[in-house]
Amino acid sequence: MSILITGGAGFIGSHTCVELLQAGYEVVVIDNLSNSHEASLDRVRQITGRDLRFYKADVRDEAMLGRIFTENHIECVIHFAGLKAVGESVRMPLEYYENNLNTTLTLVRAMRAFSVKALVFSSSATVYSSTNAMPLTEDVSRTGDCSNPYGWTKYMQEVMLQDIARADESLSFVLLRYFNPVGAHQSGLIGEDPQGIPNNLMPYISQVAVGRLERLSVFGDDYPTPDGTGVRDYIHVVDLARGHLKAVEYALGHRGCEVFNLGTGRPCSVLEMVRAFSEACGKQIPYVIAPRRPGDLPVVYSNPDKARRMLGFETQKDLKDMCADCWRWQSLNPRGFSE
Ligand code: NAD
Ligand code: UD1
Numbered sequence: 001m002s003i004l005i006t007g008g009a010g011f012i013g014s015h016t017c018v019e020l021l022q023a024g025y026e027v028v029v030i031d032n033l034s035n036s037h038e039a040s041l042d043r044v045r046q047i048t049g050r051d052l053r054f055y056k057a058d059v060r061d062e063a064m065l066g067r068i069f070t071e072n073h074i075e076c077v078i079h080f081a082g083l084k085a086v087g088e089s090v091r092m093p094l095e096y097y098e099n100n101l102n103t104t105l106t107l108v109r110a111m112r113a114f115s116v117k118a119l120v121f122s123s124s125a126t127v128y129s130s131t132n133a134m135p136l137t138e139d140v141s142r143t144g145d146c147s148n149p150y151g152w153t154k155y156m157q158e159v160m161l162q163d164i165a166r167a168d169e170s171l172s173f174v175l176l177r178y179f180n181p182v183g184a185h186q187s188g189l190i191g192e193d194p195q196g197i198p199n200n201l202m203p204y205i206s207q208v209a210v211g212r213l214e215r216l217s218v219f220g221d222d223y224p225t226p227d228g229t230g231v232r233d234y235i236h237v238v239d240l241a242r243g244h245l246k247a248v249e250y251a252l253g254h255r256g257c258e259v260f261n262l263g264t265g266r267p268c269s270v271l272e273m274v275r276a277f278s279e280a281c282g283k284q285i286p287y288v289i290a291p292r293r294p295g296d297l298p299v300v301y302s303n304p305d306k307a308r309r310m311l312g313f314e315t316q317k318d319l320k321d322m323c324a325d326c327w328r329w330q331s332l333n334p335r336g337f338s339e
Contacts, residue, residue: 007080179263184329191329193336220292263302
């Protein structure tokens, strides 16, 4: 049985390809490589000893999707393809709405034409409103009030997919709200390879550790948290990838539309992360305390119970694994895939 993975050459997509291939699925990838390298797919082949089929193309290319659905027997689609940088989305809202909404619309239209019923979609914790109590719970916490265009694209895609599934009872859509994916495959062969200066905490720390950046700025130490720094729910990317395997199984066995958080439910502060990474790499991470980053919340973490109950999904890796695996990837590939 083949699974089509849009954006499969990217950070989460490549790790998900590994888990699917190791579980015996056939994998077909479409990616325009706008934020990734084809080398990541060679590494996926190297890790698994299995082949996958790659189409270098844009998901908005409807004719190409038609060709892919004709040439392969696709049972389920995992839709990762999209633009994801919050700051860039504020500067380039048109490109974000255009890419993120149209990839989804074109894909779902092609799925309908070829009677493909099951879809797993990459959403984000960013769809939750900023006014909720923690932890965030799928069917209780409020969504909307997004603070940037990227967040709105995820929110709008969720609404579109829910409406489309409601109108056609044969469909099965699973919307996954990721918390903070970090780490890398334990082989050190694939990992996160951000373009330019990283915006997110763990890739920033790992580039400080490897000497590409001088020091970390800790954005605020006066939050109402135990050590004053921001608290998040970091999830190892391999656990996250395994969550997709569970979601595919669920989508193939059910109908309708379900939303799941994918997080650990374990809050972790910036300074805890700095300490854990220092231990993993065996050196101190230089940092300075800087002003709060506009738009940041003090504390964000998930209630992971629904995914545990309905998908049978439980994370297996802890903060130590996240830091050790991220460091292995970064130190073996200091310039990412462009070595
Ligand atoms: P990524 O940028 O590494 O992967 C996305 C992939 O999609 C890239 O390989 C890119 O080349 C491809 N792509 C983008 N637009 C495309 C298009 N029009 N046609 C074909 N390919 C296209 O990002 P990631 O971290 O792996 O994230 C995957 C998905 O998960 C994204 O939708 C992202 O918004 C979502 N997400 C990510 C995070 C995170 O922190 N990494 C958190 C929440 C949600
Ligand atoms: C980011 C995204 C959000 C996405 C989420 C999950 C931004 C602005 N938001 O949020 O849309 O859903 O990831 O992947 O990119 N920090 C520092 N110094 C740094 C970088 C970060 O102190 O150089 C702190 C932040 O203030 C925060 C924590 O580290 O407290 C985590 O930041 P980050 O990795 O950017 O994730 P989110 O803020 O959760």
